[in-house]
Amino acid sequence: MIVRPILMQDDKSGDGDNANRGTSVISRTKPKTKKPNLYRVLLLNDDYTPMEFVIHILERFFQKDLEAATRIMLHVHNHGVGECGIYTHEVAETKVSQVMDFARQHQHPLQCVMEKK
């Protein structure tokens, strides 16, 4: 963590006027920008979920076109796991819940998880 100096400014105008004495202003010199932790959302392979259903999941919840969705689905099918996207913690959690709820509603055993990058 980097701590930057914080200025205590008296006599802000610098004209020697006493009007601002005793009313110091604390100001940050640089805007505080923190990069968020990012998470991969992954799909896991299984023997039962139909390929078309997985493609639909990737189109519906991860904004993939048919070609990208098919490529990711086949990668998961052939390698056991594959990445759907990279998101902040809250968005990744929402995607995982949406996929798991949708798969459960259709009685498919599809598993979706998130992992810190």
Ligand code: TYC
């Ligand atoms: N292996 C599944 C089948 O042959 C297809 C599949 C692909 C399932 C990706 C899950 O995340 C998955 N029907």
